[in-house]
Amino acid sequence: MASETTAPLIERPEHPEPAQHGLQAHSDGGSAFVPVQTRSERFTSTSPEDFAAVTGLEFEWKFAPLATIKHLTEGPLDGSPAAFSYTESGGTTVGWIDRTDALIGAAGAPEERASANAWSAAENALHIQVSGEEAGELTVRRDRFDATARAAHVVIEALPNSAGTVILEHSGPANLAENVEIVVGDNARLTVVTVQEWDDDAIHLSSHFARVGRDASLRHVVVSLGGKAVRVNPSVHLVEQGASIESFGLYFADAGQYIEQRPYIDHVAANTRSRVNYKGALQGAGAHTVWVGDVLIGPHADGTDSYEQNRNLVLSEGTRADSIPNLEIETGNIVGAGHASSTGRFDDEQLFYLQSRGITEEEARRLVVRGFLAEIIQQIGSPALEERLAAAVEAELLQSQGLAGEVV
Amino acid sequence: MSVLKIEDLQVSVETEQGTKQILRGVDLTIGEGETHAIMGPNGSGKSTLAYAIAGHPKYHVEGGSVTLDGEEMLDKSVDERARAGLFLAMQYPVEIPGVSVSNFLRTAKTAIDGQAPAIRGWIKDLDASMSALRMDKSFRERNVNEGFSGGEKKRNEILQLELLKPKFAVLDETDSGLDVDALKIVSEGVNRAKANTGLGILLITHYNRILRYVQPDFVHVFVAGRVAEQGGPELAVRLENEGYDRFLAGSNVG
Numbered sequence: 001m002a003s004e005t006t007a008p009l010i011e012r013p014e015h016p017e018p019a020q021h022g023l024q025a026h027s028d029g030g031s032a033f034v035p036v037q038t039r040s041e042r043f044t045s046t047s048p049e050d051f052a053a054v055t056g057l058e059f060e061w062k063f064a065p066l067a068t069i070k071h072l073t074e075g076p077l078d079g080s081p082a083a084f085s086y087t088e089s090g091g092t093t094v095g096w097i098d099r100t101d102a103l104i105g106a107a108g109a110p111e112e113r114a115s116a117n118a119w120s121a122a123e124n125a126l127h128i129q130v131s132g133e134e135a136g137e138l139t140v141r142r143d144r145f146d147a148t149a150r151a152a153h154v155v156i157e158a159l160p161n162s163a164g165t166v167i168l169e170h171s172g173p174a175n176l177a178e179n180v181e182i183v184v185g186d187n188a189r190l191t192v193v194t195v196q197e198w199d200d201d202a203i204h205l206s207s208h209f210a211r212v213g214r215d216a217s218l219r220h221v222v223v224s225l226g227g228k229a230v231r232v233n234p235s236v237h238l239v240e241q242g243a244s245i246e247s248f249g250l251y252f253a254d255a256g257q258y259i260e261q262r263p264y265i266d267h268v269a270a271n272t273r274s275r276v277n278y279k280g281a282l283q284g285a286g287a288h289t290v291w292v293g294d295v296l297i298g299p300h301a302d303g304t305d306s307y308e309q310n311r312n313l314v315l316s317e318g319t320r321a322d323s324i325p326n327l328e329i330e331t332g333n334i335v336g337a338g339h340a341s342s343t344g345r346f347d348d349e350q351l352f353y354l355q356s357r358g359i360t361e362e363e364a365r366r367l368v369v370r371g372f373l374a375e376i377i378q379q380i381g382s383p384a385l386e387e388r389l390a391a392a393v394e395a396e397l398l399q400s401q402g403l404a405g406e407v408v
Numbered sequence: 409m410s411v412l413k414i415e416d417l418q419v420s421v422e423t424e425q426g427t428k429q430i431l432r433g434v435d436l437t438i439g440e441g442e443t444h445a446i447m448g449p450n451g452s453g454k455s456t457l458a459y460a461i462a463g464h465p466k467y468h469v470e471g472g473s474v475t476l477d478g479e480e481m482l483d484k485s486v487d488e489r490a491r492a493g494l495f496l497a498m499q500y501p502v503e504i505p506g507v508s509v510s511n512f513l514r515t516a517k518t519a520i521d522g523q524a525p526a527i528r529g530w531i532k533d534l535d536a537s538m539s540a541l542r543m544d545k546s547f548r549e550r551n552v553n554e555g556f557s558g559g560e561k562k563r564n565e566i567l568q569l570e571l572l573k574p575k576f577a578v579l580d581e582t583d584s585g586l587d588v589d590a591l592k593i594v595s596e597g598v599n600r601a602k603a604n605t606g607l608g609i610l611l612i613t614h615y616n617r618i619l620r621y622v623q624p625d626f627v628h629v630f631v632a633g634r635v636a637e638q639g640g641p642e643l644a645v646r647l648e649n650e651g652y653d654r655f656l657a658g659s660n661v662g
């Protein structure tokens with residue numbers, strides 16, 4: 001039932017057709033597909049007026065529930081600083097910086113309208129700095145948003161030679177467009193985990209931009225569980241020799257939920273390394289997930305070692321998982337580049353097999369989903385958070401099973 | 409003495425052309441420690457019998473009964489039947505992505521016994537069974553049946569048989585696709601389970617070969633959804649020489 005591709009694409013297809021899975025009828029106009037140019041040549045701007053109004057035909061927006069999120073691409077956004085809380089941790093500081101600060105824009109620039117809209121509206125930026133050489137762990141809780149359409153800007157900065165983990169935890173209501181910049185100094189080791197456990201009706205469009213310096217490494221983990229429409233798009237630029245990124249994602253979409261992520265790894269410098277691994281589970285009518293993984297190996301990125309994969313587990317009918325890997329290689333001299341994408345159903349035969357060994361149906365489902373997602377949870381590197389998220393995933397599963405039971 | 413009793417079992421499946429009757433009144437009684445071989449042409453309903461006993465939702469029971477020590481199995485869910493002591497080694501075991509063999513086995517053992525096995529004894533049993541079945545230790549960390557060869561899947565079924573210790577097991581073509589060495593290894597596993605626990609066996613096969621290693625007490629010829637003839641081990645030899653022609657002549661095989 002699972003489809004798999006492991007051979008690297010040498011050239012980016014002009015019209016990459018989405019690997020389509022799920023049982024729901026699919027009716028988008030394939031012909032209105034915007035041709036994808038070289039990813040590095042994609043237009044960037046910090047002002048929303050430079051982008052045409054979003055129609056839903058753009059590749060960036062073609063999967064998203066436009067009626068739900070369109071206002072974040074064009075409407076006025078409240079860019080005033082929103083309250084948050086955080087746990088004190090050695091070797092880290094947290095505070096606000098001005099939008100004119102030199103750090104703003106250090107890691108990237110918007111490639112689409114919601115990102116630009118948030119960029120121009122945010123009045124200042126939340127600045128999280130990691131300076132300690134001994135890895136500390138800082139958790140920033142962003143749980144005091146409301147239904148107001150808002151813009152935010154976050155800058156996470158790891159100074160050269162520093163090490164640390166920054167966890168952004170999101171819960172409560174949200175109607176938020178934002179940009180998160182991550183600047184990893186030379187020889188620094190930084191982990192950034194962003195956890196979306198928003199309320200059911202929350203909307204969150206987040207663009208992450210990372211710049212990884214010489215011999216520095218970034219581990220970036222996106223965990224999206226709660227919210228009506230949640231999109232986190234990390235763009236990672238490996239701009240200096242020896243830079244590396246491990247990019248992980250875990251998502252669980254239940255009935256009516258839309259979860260999207262588009263990791264983009266930009267190998268600029270030589271001898272850079274990337275690993276991308278996103279896993280998602282879908283359960284319930286209208287659960288929809290999108291993964292678009294772009295890897296660009298630039299003309300100077302000799303010695304690149306890169307691999308990206310996305311795997312989806314479909315737990316019920318009526319869901320849809322789009323999974324599109326793109327690999328673009330502009331130098332012949334690389335160590336490796338590959339990609340894989342698969343979407344498999346948790347089917348009745350698996351259930352029968354497990355049950356025929358005495359395992360109850362509920363336990364059987366839990367076993368499969370937990371096993372499937374554990375690979376990502378184990379990558380987080382914070383035992384307390386790992387445990388909490390494993391429990392959260394199980395709660396998701398039970399909750400959507402409960403709902404399914406009511407409908408029958 | 410445990411007894412598995414199948415009486416007048418009638419089973420149908422839904423097909424695109426409508427309901428199709430497959431089992432047309434099967435009678436079989438298997439006592440503790442007995443081995444019954446079932447042989448029959450393709451499509452005669454052997455796997456259907458196996459699945460119906462295990463409780464696969466695709467197969468609809470139209471009539472009859474399957475009792476284990478007097479208790480009706482057909483009213484029970486698949487997992488309840490397994491916990492009552494039934495086991496099915498499948499003709500085509502399915503892959504379970506994301507679930508390791510060791511996690512799966514421990515979860516199943518816990519479910520069957522009603523409590524988690526003591527860690528040390530469990531690891532010892534697992535190691536012993538795996539090495540007897542010539543399964544490398546690395547299989548413990550692999551996902552259930554994922555990427556296993558045909559023969560490895562069959563060994564994995566017998567591994568479960570040994571560890572879960574059911575009262576009765578249906579082995580659906582466990583011998584198909586095995587080379588001679590693997591056949592011996594798998595047969596020894598079945599015989600061990602039988603010796604250790606008094607397992608009763610319903611062994612579905614097309615070939616005499618396995619019956620040289622796993623001695624049947626009875627041989628049943630299965631044709632068109634029912635038992636057409638039964639006898640001792642000599643019947644298997646006759647079937648291999650003569651085929652099923654004399655049974656098929658008078659019946660309309662669907």
Ligand SMILES: Nc1ncnc2c1ncn2[C@@H]1O[C@H](COP(=O)(O)OP(=O)(O)OP(=O)(O)O)[C@@H](O)[C@H]1O
Binds near residue numbers: 421449
């Ligand atoms: N879901 C189904 N839809 C249609 N026909 C089915 C279905 N399941 C089983 N059958 C039919 O029922 C009959 C019995 O199948 P079954 O698999 O039990 O045979 P078998 O004796 O095990 O054969 P084999 O020796 O090939 O394994 C066959 O004709 C098969 O095509």
Ligand SMILES: [Mg+2]
Binds near residue numbers: 454455456499580581
């Ligand atoms: Mg069969």
